[in-house]
Amino acid sequence: MNVELQTCPVFGNDEAAVSFEPLSYGTLEVAILIANSVFPECVGSLESPDVEYRATLHPRRYRSELQALGVDAQQHWIVTRDGEIVGLTGLQHKTVDPFDVVWLGWFCVAPQVRGRKLGKRILQQTMSMARDQGYRILRLWTTTRPSEVTAQELYRRMGFRVTRKEPNPGTPFTRIYRRRKL
């Protein structure tokens, strides 16, 4: 996977420009704080922003965790607008998948700026970056948690079709897998 630094301003019709900045040592801790507050159920798990973000910056130190996660390449970005972090997004390639399949990772918009089309713009830009890197299929999973209702709707509207449903381990919720051609 191409892991070149990528900082790109993205303009929408009715919004200020947002920039995608690769996760860095300077933003690591604040990105983990934000992601933990949006995905509190993952705190303390192997599959968590804490482990995966640190592994992005220290792949050798986190080699065993990456192996256990089945991740062989990943990139994460913080999305800023006017210097403020407004969202997070990422791409992860899994060992078992074909070379042109990639997963969406820790995608979210900060609670105070939701409902202004930022989620849609960030997802579109993430898809575009994945496409530019040669990926052809974007996969993701969400759950039926009430906090993920907006995400389900966003993915449905953007053409991600459901491929599989299964119990989400340790919770009363269902895990919903989706995919979309890029």
Ligand SMILES: CC(C)(COP(=O)(O)OP(=O)(O)OC[C@H]1O[C@@H](n2cnc3c(N)ncnc32)[C@H](O)[C@@H]1OP(=O)(O)O)[C@@H](O)C(=O)NCCC(=O)NCCS
């Ligand atoms: C999912 C999330 C990223 C969406 O970000 P957002 O900036 O609020 O979303 P947008 O304003 O771009 O709206 C996206 C779509 O969802 C719809 N939507 C917005 N709020 C909604 C709500 N409360 N219920 C249902 N649909 C909603 C909009 O109609 C919009 O579709 P449209 O543009 O076709 O009209 C954001 O809600 C979030 O971070 N959620 C928590 C984390 C999460 O669930 N991440 C995904 C896990 S894989």
